[in-house]
Amino acid sequence: MKLAPAQLAKHLQGPLAPVYAVSGDDPLLCQEACDAIRAACRAREFSERQVFHVDAGFDWNLLREAGASLSLFAERRLLELRMPAGKPSEPGVAALLDYLTRPPEDTVLLLSLPRLDGKTQKxxxxxxxxxxxxxxxxxxxxxDAAQLPQWLRQRLAQAGLAATPEAIDLLVARTEGNLLAAVQEIEKLRLLVEGNQLDAATVQASVADSARFDLFGLLDAALAGEAAHALRMLEGLRGEGVEAPVVLWGLARELRLLATLAWQQGQGIPLERAIGQARPPIFGKRQALVGRAVQRLPASRWSALLGEAQRIDEQIKGQAAGNVWNALAALTLQIAGSRLPLPPG
Known part of the structure; x- marks a missing residue:
């Protein structure tokens, strides 16, 4: 059964479930959820713990044996199954289904998983x-970026600190995409700051620029029409050494989708139906992002931007003149519906 992270703490005050699965891509939030489950087990005297790391050569009989055997001292046990790849082998599927059918008594199984895509969830x-x-x-x-200011305020309050709006904005800029760094910086500020009030100058002097960006975050920002944010994320990717062909691949993929949906809408197909029938499927909040983006420009313009992507590909291959990163920035801004000034160089 699904359990929202916000409900986990209350749930753990009651009887524990035989199995917990924590799935997600953020290391800090996943770690904290797992830590809460471990703490609840310790509080109930689950004193024996076994950890299994699942790799390509993992022997799934180890899980079967752990589930079938009694604890050496007849104590409660916590079994941890860490699955970084997220998809078990066929023997793994059989072992997991068997375990879930007959979970042993006095045992909690904790699975650590990456985010499961729509296909995997089926x-x-x-x-x-x-x-x-x-x-x-x-x-x-x-x-996400919209939620981060409030998340930082809550974390600061837990550390006994309060911050001005300017200080929060600076913390957002310095730590966006890296919650672990944000928590570390808050702990450092707690030790360094006299009193409990933070201003922008204090943050400026104390907090390193720990912002990390990913390609899919850039694509979502562009689809949402957040031009300045998307441009900053593009510069972040460039600074982290992400290659231009990787960025172009992501932008071109979105452009093909937007051009197709815009054409279908022009043929009289309702946009909601076109999005629902898209292949590969569009899930969750991205449906709204894509829907708004499609209506930002006419179908002819989305097709023209695909031509721009082709020209950038030629630049990358040395077949056309021009600054590749400036061209990627211009393409990103046009997807976002803006013509903000480009960065120098």
Whole structure:
């Protein structure tokens, strides 16, 4: 059964489930959810703990044996199954389904998983975790840019600190996309600051620029029409050494989708239906992002931007003149519906 992260603490005050699965891509939030489950087990005297790291050569009989055997001292046990790849082998699927059918008594199984895409969630083993009675499935979502200021305020309050709006804005800029760095910086500020008030000057002097960006965050910002944010994320990717062809691949993929949907809408197909029938499927909040973006420009313009992407590809290959990163910035801004000034160079 699904369990929201916000409900986890209250849930753990009651009887523990036989199985917990924590799924997500943010290291800090996933770690904190797992830590809360471990702490609840310790509080109930689950004194024996076994950790299994699942790789390509993992022997799934180890899980079967752990589930079937009694604790050496007849104590409560916590079994941890860490699955960084997210998709078990066929023997793994069989072992997991068998375990979920007959979970042992006095044992909690904690699975650590990356974010499962829509296709993976439909697999038998994943559906057994998400919908089964034996398991509480905790889907951890990242904190996006819009939510980050409030998240930082809450974390600062937990540390006994309060910050001015300017200080919050600076913390957002310095730590966006890296919650672990944000928590570390808050702890450092707690030790350094006299009193409990933070201003922008204090943050400016104390906090390193720990912002990390990913390609899919850039694409979402462009689709949302957040031009300045998208441009900053593009510069962040460039600074982190991401290659231009990777960025172009992501932008071109979105442009093909937008051009197709705009054409279908022009043929009289309702946009909502076109989005629902898109292949590969569009899930969750991205449906709204894509829908708004499609209506930002006519179909002919989306097709023309695909031509711009082709020209950038020629620049990357040395077949056309021009600054590749400036061209990528211009393309990003046009997807976002803006013509902000480009960065120098």
């Amino acid at each position: 697999a038998r083993w994943a559906k057994a975790l998400i919908d089964g009675e034996a398991c509480q499935f905790v889907q951890v979502w990242p904190v």
